[in-house]
Amino acid sequence: MGAIAEIYADLDADVPEGEFRAAVEEKVEEMGGLADEETAAMLIAHEVADGEVEGVADVEPGMEEAKFVAKVTSVGELRTFERDGEDEDGQVINVEVADETGRIRVAFWDERAAGAAEELETGAVLRVAGRPREGYNGIEVSADRVEPADVEVDVDLDAADTIAGLSLGQSDVDLTGLVLDTDTIRTFDRDDGSEGRVANLTLGDETGRTRVTLWDDQAERVEEFAAGTTIELTDGYVRERNGDLELHVGDRGGLTEVDTTVEYTPETTPIDDLEIDTTVDIGGVIRSTDPKRTFDRDDGSEGQVRNVRIQDETGDIRVALWGEKADRDLGPGDEVQFADVEIQDGWQDDLEASAGWQTSVTTFDTGDVPSAAEGDETGEDDETGLGAFAGGGGDDESKEDGPRDGESGDGTDHGEEAGSTAESGAEGGDGGPIEFTGTVVQASDPVVLDNGSETMRVETSSTTHLGEELTARGRMAEGTLDADEVF
Secondary structure, three states: OOHHHHHHHOOOOOOOHHHHHHHHHHHHHHOOOOOOHHHHHHHHHHHHHOOEOOOHHHOOOOOOOEEEEEEEEEEOOOEEEOOOOOOOOEEEEEEEEEEOOEEEEEEEEHHHHHHHHHHOOOOOEEEEEEEEEEEOOEEEEEEEEEEEOOOOOOOOHHHOOOOOOOOOOOOOEEEEEEEEEEOOOEEEEOOOOOEEEEEEEEEEEOOEEEEEEEEHHHHHHHHHOOOOOEEEEEEEEEEEEOOEEEEEEOOOOEEEEOOOOOOOOOOOOOHHHOOOOEEEEEEEEEEEEOOOEEEEOOOOOEEEEEEEEEEEOOEEEEEEEEHHHHHOOOOOOOEEEEEEEEEEEOHHHOEEEEEOOOOEEEEEOOOOOOOOOOOOOOOOOOOOHHHHHOOOOOOOOOOOOOOOOOOOOOOOOOOOOOOOOOOOOOOOOOOOOEEEEEEEEEEOOOEEEEOOOOEEEEEOOOOOOOOOEEEEEEEEEOOEEEEEEEO
8 A cells, every 4th residue: 555545544534535646746746846745645634634523513713724514505695795995896605504413604705606606506515614703693614615525414404494403503594483482681781881682582383492582673572472472583593502502583583473373292201200400391280389489699689489389190390480480470270381490309308390591481271171180081082292281190298398498598488379279079069068178288368278189279267277187168169168167
């Protein structure tokens, strides 16, 4: 084996041997006899290896040159512009390319731009070498060398307009989705002293769910869209945050409400399968709620938290809603999905879910879906989607909640508020008095009793205590037992 063949054999790059030998010959001529073929081959091998990345997701600003193979997903329009101090106009065309790891924009300039406009088509596979930089919509590569590549790149071009089809570095994203949740507008100071605005919403479609970040003027739009609205998003771009992909919309993008039906089926982890120190999506029916509480943080600021308990067919868990999420209008019987909650070690070794800034909260119209208090009517024929949230959930042992760790010293209890009312089978057919026996899980406003499978709101002037077992006797009125006696 000759020296050139040996150097090529050791080369860890996707370059045909014929191209490599031609580059070696060109290098020998270029150096005018200062290098023999072996030296030239070593130089070419170094040039080829330097900047070679495993995928477009590995391209970073600041690299002198990045080399990768990718498939063309879209070809932009050829644009002409005036160069400062020059008589001749410049030309540029932006081409979106992708591989299995992500997407990136490649800018072709002048002669290359004209050639790309005439010759490039969606689906073509290119070998690209160029200089990466941080562009308006993420990382862009200014092309130095581009040539066709006879290799397979597994990219589904038809998936680009769905949430599941999003990939890192993608720009000019247009998709239609269902608004699942919205946050308030927040302000921040930029390095230049100006004030910026940002807001978030969560979109879902048939393929999944994603977080959308809206900047400046677009942030104001978040107040226009309620959960359940279908919107069309245009000219978005994909970034990564905490290991997840999310869409961003700036001044060039847009949001428009549209009269289109988009199906979204939540995929949740059964409560009985939850494990500590994981981030998951959970869903179910609100069984009970606590009042909102405020507390002082270590930095002197004031925080707020509110606890709710949700139940699915496998069990129940307490969810702590932090910050603005504590103000969400959630009550017993509401069907809800909490996306991206952190499962933590709670009080008395129970697991609990923490819903922080990254969590999206989506409520659904339960319609005819049974609530958690309706016993055995669990919707067994609907094992996926919203129907999977409902059901009895097995035994729910009553317990008095005490202080939990990690709440910055607020020191308040977690007595549970009203759960799903136990009207089913409780009220006689003639509307006469009924009795309900259970453990006090909320001691006032109203009193709430839990018998292990159902909860009952009770209006009474009697003094009650958490954990006490009582029987209330009276008549049902608007879902509440108006007690004549409590004993």
